[in-house]
Amino acid sequence: MKHNFYSFKFLISIVFASLIIGCSTDDELGINPPSIDGAQHLQDTITMGEHLLLSPKLSNSKNSIFEWIVDGEIVSNDSTYIFTPEARGTNQISLEVKNEGGEASLTYDIHTWGAFEHGFYLINEGWFGHGTGTVGFYRYDTQKIEDSVFVKTNPTKDLYPLNSTLGFGTVFNEKLYLVSKSGGPVVVSDAYSLLEEQRIPSQSGNNWRAFLGISETKGLLSSSNGIHKIDLETLAIEGTIPGISGQIGDMTKAGDYIFVLSQREGAIILNASNYEVVKRIPGMAVGFAKTQDNTIWVAGGTKLVKINPSTLEIEEIELGFKANSSWGAWHPASITASANAVFIAKNGSFSGGNEIYRYKDELVSLKEPFIKLPDTEVLYGTGLGFNPDTGQLIVRTVRDGWGENFSYNKLHFYNADSGNLEKTNSYEGYYFPAAPVFH
Known part of the structure; x- marks a missing residue:
């Protein structure tokens, strides 16, 4: 019994000592931080x-x-x-x-x-007499086209009348300007939410072409007869520019000058401060593109013309084909530019073509088409646009022919440096594409 008692006391001592050592270790380590x-x-x-x-x-x-x-x-x-x-x-x-x-x-x-920021707009003329034009949106993350986003975002608004066509769109000062032909409206929406903010109402006799922002408060609208001055705060029309009449289409601004395309007179260059005509370049039919250095490019006959934005001196480059105009059923010109290259479509006299040429400093670059579309496809509307977000040339086509062929659409994504086709979205419907619009 004595031996067992002392053995029991020894065992208790060991357990107690172990407990003391264990508590001491926990105190030293503490609780682990997250x-x-x-x-x-x-x-x-x-x-x-x-x-x-x-x-x-x-x-x-x-x-x-x-x-x-x-x-x-x-x-x-x-x-x-x-x-x-x-x-x-x-x-x-x-x-x-x-x-x-x-x-x-x-x-x-x-x-x-913004709801409509991470991607680009697709402006569609619409099927004349069957419905108005529409605004689509290509979203970068889903890589899909969303249809009729303007009316879905603005359910109480429309682009009536049915016989109007939506021919032009552009982003200026964080606003999306939509310009209709044939009696349709001019609509100003927030470029990111697409919520409508202002409009020039539809009216018989209206026949707009394009919009150009000049300053925070001033803009220009070209039309079937001259150029109209616009107050951007009220969207009120403030008369026309004297001395310019007939159909006026595309317009752009570089430095102190405004460049406009006239069906009658070719390219007309205006002083941006007072709208006085400072130069005319007759025979021009396709314009305008602007490279990163603000050089302006326009084409007419078989010439691609380079305009110095400061001196207004011109240089003619032989295209090798005729640059056909789009005055008959007007659409924005089939010409665009990246930072240092100009892209121009070889369009037919009455319909879009299927070849796109690129000029990049050397005449040899115009010897062969940069992009050759399949024989079954043709450009429609402006047909092409350079996307500065991705460095791609965006090309819109329909199936060659008439009738049902107009319902087969393709949106192509070409590498603007190599000309390689990187992606195609095919979709059906009588959209009659006008132009892509980038932020």
């Missing part, structure tokens, strides 16, 4: 109207306090957060996780695109 797996600074994007679940992977987060902070304001104490943007732009969202052992943090930079 940690966030992966990068501590992340970036993401979202589009207005969407939601984004932020759910970082956490370790040792039991009994922790969470703080989600958006632009300096605490918005949630949950372990995850659903971000719903209130406006386009960039938000900084931070997560702070704390327990008795320490803390960890994570930061997101979330850029919110």
Whole structure:
């Protein structure tokens, strides 16, 4: 019994000592602080109207306090957060996780695109007499075309009358300007939300062509008879530019000058401050493109013409084919430019062609077409546009022929440096494409 008693006391002593050592170890180590797996600074994007679940992977987060902070304001104490943007732009969202052992943090930079910002618009004339023109949108993230986005965004608005055609669109000063022919309206929408803000109402006798923004408060509308001055604050028409009559189409501005295309007179160059005519270049039929150095390009006959934007001196380059106009059933010109190259379509006299040429400093670049479409396809409307977002040449075609052929559409994406076809979207419907419009 004595031996057993002392053995029992010895065992108790060992257990007690072990407990003391164990408590001492816990005190020294303490509670492990929380940690966030992966990068501590992340970036993401979202589009207005969407939601984004932020759910970082956490370790040792039991009994922790969470703080989600958006632009300096605490918005949630949950372990995850659903971000719903209130406006386009960039938000900084931070997560702070704390327990008795320490803390960890994570930061997101979330850029919110406008509802119609992360992509480009597709302006469609519409089927004359059967319905008005429409506005489509190609979205970069889904790589799909969304149809009739103007009327879906503005359900109480329209582009009537039915016999009008939507021939032109452009973005100026964060506004999308939609210009109709044949009695249709001129509509101004926010370029990112597409919500309508102003309009010149439809009216018999209206026959607009294109819009050009001059300043914060001034703009120009070309028409079937002259150029109209517009107050951009009220959208009131303030008369026409004296001395210019007949059908006027495309217009652009570079430096101190405005360049307009006239059916009667070719290219007309105006002083941007007082609209006085300073130069005429007769015979021009296709314009305008503008390269990064502000050089203006126009074509007529078999010549591609380079215009110095400061001195207005011109240089003629032999195209090797006739540059046909689009006055009969007007559409924006089939010419566009990247930073240092000009692209021009070899259109037929009455319909679009299927060859696109590129001029890049050397005449040899015009010897062969840069892009040759399949024989079954032809350009329609302006047919082409350079997308500065992606460095691609966007090409719109319909099936060659008449009647039902106009219902077969293709949207091609060509590499503007190599001419390689990178993607095609095919879709059906009588859209009659006018032009792509980029932000």
